[in-house]
Each structure stands twice: as structure tokens, then as C-alpha cells.
Amino acid sequence: MSENALDPEDRKIVTLARSARARNGVPEGAAVRDETGRTYVAGSVDLDSLKLSALRTAVAMAVASGAKSLEAAAVVSEAQAVSDEDRAAVRDLGGAGTPVLLAGLDGEVVATVSAG
Numbered sequence: 001m002s003e004n005a006l007d008p009e010d011r012k013i014v015t016l017a018r019s020a021r022a023r024n025g026v027p028e029g030a031a032v033r034d035e036t037g038r039t040y041v042a043g044s045v046d047l048d049s050l051k052l053s054a055l056r057t058a059v060a061m062a063v064a065s066g067a068k069s070l071e072a073a074a075v076v077s078e079a080q081a082v083s084d085e086d087r088a089a090v091r092d093l094g095g096a097g098t099p100v101l102l103a104g105l106d107g108e109v110v111a112t113v114s115a116g
Contacts, residue, residue, distance in 0.1 A: 006109065009033060010101060013074040016041045018107045021076050028077040030054035034067035055086040059093055070094030074101040082113055091115035
């Protein structure tokens with residue numbers, strides 16, 4: 001799927017996720033959009049005492065900021081699939097039908113899966 005074929009709001013979260021990855025020099029970047037349209041952007045966390053994927057970090061930021069639900073999520077990664085743990089975090093806040101976009105490092109969306 002070409003990034004240009006994406007809904008503008010979905011293209012925005014893919015772009016934000018890609019920027020977070022590049023800016024922070026981390027393996028993954030992610031962004032989620034809540035029910036009000038606010039976005040939360042994060043990179044992966046790799047500390048001795050705390051390891052979180054970028055997507056789980058973005059979901060945690062949304063929850064900590066008072067988000068009640070998610071409309072969509074995006075992750076930019078070299079991974080070939082969205083992990084079950086990442087999908088579960090999105091599902092916990094957004095529900096099983098929340099779309100999760102997986103994009104390569106170039107920002108090209110390679111898959112869209114549901115959180116469920």
C-alpha cells in the first residue's frame with residue numbers, strides 16, 4: 001500500500017512514527033491516535049530495568065495522558081509483523097478492531113492488521 005493511498009490522518013501517524021525512530025536513533029518508532037484525534041509518539045525504550053517496544057510506549061503515553069480509546073496505531077520497524085504483545089496493548093485501549101499499520105524504515109506501509 002502506498003503511503004499516498006492512506007487516509008491523511010493515518011499518513012500523519014506513520015510520518016510521526018518514522019520521525020520518532022530517526023530522531024531518537026532507536027530500532028522502532030510508533031504513534032497512536034486517540035478518540036479525540038490527539039497523537040502520542042514514542043520510540044522503543046531499552047534500559048537495563050525497562051524494555052518497551054515503541055508501540056507499547058506510545059500506548060502507555062496515551063493512557064498516562066488520559067486517552068479513553070484509540071482510533072489507530074502505527075509502528076515503523078524492520079520487523080515483518082506486529083508482535084502479539086503490541087497488538088494486545090492497542091487492543092486493551094482501542095478494542096479488537098483498532099487498525100495497526102506496520103511500515104518499513106522508508107515509511108511505506110507493508111501491512112495493516114487489527115489489534116484483535
